[in-house]
Amino acid sequence: MTEKLTIHDYPLAEKRPDLVRGKRGKSPDDITLASVIDGEITMEDLRITATALLQQAEIARAASRDTLAANFERAAEMVAVPEDTMMRVYELLRPGRATSKTVLLDAARELQERYSATRLAEFVTEAADVYEQRGLFKNRF
Amino acid sequence: MSETSRPTPNRWKRFAEWDERPLRLDKFAAEDAENGFSAFRSPHDPAPSAMFSSGRVTSMDSKPAAGFDMIDTFIARYHLDPEIAPEAMAMPSLEVARMLVDMNVPRSELVRLARGMTPAKLAEVVAHLSSIEIAFAYSKMRARKTPGNQAHVTNAKDDPLQMAADAATAVAFGFDEIETTMRVARNAWSNAVACAVGASVGRWGTLFQCSSEEAEEIRIGMAGFTSYAETVSVYGTEKSFVDGDDTPWSKAFLAAAYASRGIKMRCTSGAGSELLMGFHESKSLLYLEARCLCLQRAMGVQGTQNGGIDGAPVTCTVPGGMRELMAENLIAVWLDLECASGNDARPTESEIRVGAKILPYLIAGSDLICSGFGSILKYDNSFNASLLNGEELEDYLVLQRDFEADGGLTPVDELRIMDLRRRAVDALGAVLEELNLSQPTPAMKQSVVSASGSDDTESYLPRDATLISEAIKERGITVVDVIKALAKRGFSEEAENLLKLVRLRISGDYLQTSAMVRGGRVLSAINDPNDYLGPGTGYRLSEVRRNEIVAIRDVLTREEVLRAEAIHKAAELKRINYRSLGPAHPGNDRTEVVIGVSPAFGIHLFQTVAGHPLSHVLRELMAGISEGGAKARIVRMHHTADTSFLGLSAARLAGSGIGIGLQAKGTAVIHQRDRLPHNNLELFSNSPITRLEHYRRMGANAAAYAFGKLPEPVVVPTRGEAMGSRYHARVSLIYAIETELTREGAEPEAVDVTLLGATA
Structure with a gap:
């Protein structure tokens, strides 16, 4: 994308159907009841892509919603993170699950190295610092 | 009075009566800031403040950065905009409060300023506003223009068939979102499939969530059964947050997780939660909630469910509690968050407090007026009873009509509801069979279709739902499988509807602020922004939408009144005969009482509002007059239909100077020749509760007056029924039929009345 999307491109499905594609490249028009019945459509075709999230981030920013845009950008990185890993890191971020800062920093490194999730890695690193200051690395149960 | 001594009351009895009212089941708490009340x-x-050094916050709300807890840190880093804060924090709070209610200050300017305000500042500003100002500011500041509503769909048995029927019903009434949860945690998948199928009956576009454990909720969403989540709770003190088993970072991570799977998400917060969790730090409810809301904007979630959710009941125990709930909703929309504005957990047993609670939201509008209107009966609500429930849904429909306010719902007629419920149950039955999950019997399905609640059903029980639920989960059944099953069994419309909804996920359009689906289109704060700038702007009811809202059931029309009268005509003709004797003249018999009847009496109208045939009323009056020793003469008036003038005109024709005025609707008066029109002798104004015996005694009293006596007036006892609301529409229509027949200056007509043999 060269031109940034604006609020006038929203909703994308209506205004910019050329941009809307599922994970395996199918457009909404390809996803018909007939194609579902024929078995051509799987859940993969119904998943949002990192591209779509970045497009929505642009629109959110154009609507002066910077924090929402930042969330969509983190989410765009998260698309590549498998569910188990995602839920494992979430669990580690809960109070007392990580008993040392290292555990969180390892998780951050994993996000960065395996999934190129720079923003998420920074976010987890930041959490590790704050948790250390607030004494959250201790067993709660 | 008897001589035996009675105990001397030491209490005004009214207090004892008040003790019995539902209100007294509510308990109230004294204001006690130290203890969080x-x-x-x-x-x-804290006093509002913000200090910066090279773009970083060095202190906020009177606390230096070194002393920040996690919440402060997160807000300082992600919410507070150093570019705007110096300007916004320097503005006097009262001035900002006035801007909130100034229709000439655009929403966008206020939203910009909020980004530079700390929690204490936001709380201080809205505290300047009265309840009506808060409601007005809310209506101006909410993000999306078109209001919406959300329903709870749950039942006490976790019965998937009922879930499907009730989901279809909620969708028909117009809810934009439906939320379910379970009695038994393991039944989440069964609930989700049932609601997804039910919500695809009739129309498409209702977003749906299944409130369960976070990981499970995401998995259900990934399987395509749900489209949004709102149970990501945040709290205003660090200790509550940690006890809630999360941190701002874990919740923000979760927010990104939901978005990454194409699932719309909002957080939950609200006054009273910290109080209930025991860590309130002696702060006010509003200040703590302002922290929650700044945190939510900081996390980058599109919206919030606030307004005292589970904490609403405790908030409503303190002075100003309901005003506080409105104020925290206002802060949410001021921070540009979608707001599902509470009106959720039932905070009172008093129906008056319920009605008062909902009204400001109904007339101000909200992204989701209720963050859980109980579309089912109270006992079926697995979240606990809501402010408004299945029992009261029609009251709400009427409130919409009363105030011409769009509360997001639309009346639906009975036949349509039955069709949809049957269709939903059949569709879900087909899916269960097709996917080899269960075989519901026709009797089970039938019991659900007509059931108001789970007490009326002979269907699945929680254990049955668990077997279905575990099978869905274990076999990895997805929405694609369900769509195929629907299509295969001939429910192609439902299959198509469900597919359209999950297909929306690809674009991510409904992840934007305040998104819902209306008429097949995603509508959000981006393409339907609230543009309120005074009268004539912002959300207005279209003619089409107004017609939908006003179309409640059982509305009287003139045709209906006349039809009802015509039914009685034939019977009356067998009971009475009216024969005209030409113009009526004044009589000179001193024992004569004239009964002056109204123009349509016995011609177009045949029974009183109480349901007495007019022949019976005349019979009783005449019998009473005769028992009192006087003679009755009947005259039909053509110049008036008004009771007083009927009576006075009759009195002036009567030899005794005493007349009775009688309208077809049953209102009757005893009048005397020389009195002023509205200064009568006796009046039966409450015709709906006037019985035949009263008319007989009225006749006897009229005779007594004719002989110059002073009888005990007949008093028709009333228990204070809201007579007007029951009868005024009909009475006005009936009366119009009478007045249409009047002609100015028309002569009264003498009528010979013959009572015929037929009875009853």
Whole structure:
């Protein structure tokens, strides 16, 4: 994308159907009841892509919603993170699950190295610092 | 009075009566800031402030950065905009409060300023507003223009068939979102499939969530059964947050997780949660909630469910509690968050407090007026009863009509509901069979279709739902499988509807602020922004939408009144005969009482509002007059239909000077020749509760007056029924039929009345 999307491109499905594609490249028009019945459509075709999230981030920013845009950008990185890993890191971020800062920093490194999730890695690193200051690395149960 | 001594009451009896009212089941708490019971202000609330050094916050709300807890840190890093804060924090709070209610200050300017305000500042500003100002500011500041509503769909048995029927019903009434949860945690998948199928009956576009454990909720969403989540709770103190088993970072991570799977998400917060969790730090409810809301904007979630959710009941125990709930909703929309504005957990047993609670939201509008209107009966609500429930849904429909306010719902007629419920149950039955999950019997399905609640059903029980639920989960059944099953069994419309909804996920359009689906289109704060700038702007009811809202059931029309009268005509003709004797003249018999009847009496109208045939009323009056020793003469008036003038005109024709005025609707008066029109002798104004015996005694009293006596007036006893609301529409229509027949200056007509043999 060269031109940034604006609020006038929203909703994308209506205004910019050329941009809307599922994970395996199918457009909404390809996803018909007939194609579902024929078995051509799987859940993969119904998943949002990192591209779509970045497009929505642009629109959110154009609507002066910077924090929402930042969330969509983190989410765009998260698309590549498998569910188990995602839920494992979430669990580690809960109070007392990580008993040392290292555990969180390892998780951050994993996000960065395996999934190129720079923003998420920074976010987890930041959490590790704050948790250390607030004494959250201790067993709660 | 008897001589035996009675105990001397030491209490005004009214208090004992008040004790019995539902209100007294509500308990109220004294204001006590130290112990967290303060709505708007506590001495422990910090003074608003913000200091920066090279773009970083060095202190916020009177606390230096070194002393920040996790919440402060997160807000300082992600919410507070150093570019705007110096300007916004320097503005006097009262001035900002006035801007909130100034229709000439655009929403966008206020939203910009909020980004530079700390929690204490936001709380201080809205505390300047009265309840009506808060409601007005809310209506101006909410993000999306078109209001919407959300329903709870649950039942006490976790019965998937009922879930499907009730989901279809909620969708028909117009809810934009439906939320379910379970009695038994393991039944989440069964609930989700049932609601997804039910919500695809009739129309498409209702977003749906299944409130369960976070990981499970995401998995259900990934399987395509749900489209949004709103149970990501945040709290206003660090200790509550940690006890809630999360941190701002874990919740923000979760927010990104939901978005990454194409699932819309909002957080949950609200006054009273910290109080219930025991860590309130002696701060006011509003200040703590302002922290929650700044945090939510900081996390980058599109919206919030606030307004005292589970904490609403405790918030409503303190002075200003309901005003505080409105104020915290206002802060949410001011921070540009979608707001599902509470009106959720039932905070009172008093129906008056319920009605008062909902009204400001109904007339101001909200992204989701209720963050859980109980579309089912109270006992079926697995979240606990809501402010408004299945029992009261029609009251709400009427409130919409009364105030011409769009509360997001639309009346639906009975036949349509039955069709949809049957269709939903059949569709879900087909899916269960097709996917080899269960075989519901026709009797089970039939019991659900007509059931108001789970007490009326002979269907699945929680254990049955568990077997279905575990099978869905274990076999990895997805929405694609369900769509195929629907299509295969001939429910192609439902299959198509469900597919359209999950297909929306690809674009991510409904992840934007305040998104819902209306008429097949995603509508959000981006393409339907609230543009309120005074009368004539912002959300207005279209003619089409108004017609939908006003179309409640059982509405009287003139045709209907006449049809009802015509039914009685034939019977009356067998009971009475009216024969005209030409113009009526004044009589000179001193024992004569004239009964003056109204123009349509016995011609177009045949029974009183109480349901007495007019022949019976005349019979009783005449019998009473005769028992009192006087003679009755009947005259039909053509110049008036008004009771007083009927009576006075009759009195002036009567030899005794005493007349009775009688309208077809049953209102009757005893009048005397020389009195002023509205200064009568006796009046039966409450015709709906006037019985035949009263008319007989009225006749006897009229005779007594004719002989110059002073009888005991007949009093028709009333228990204070809201007579007007029951009868005024009909009475006005009936009366119009009478007045249409009047002609100015028309002569009264003498009528010979013959009572015929037929009875009853």
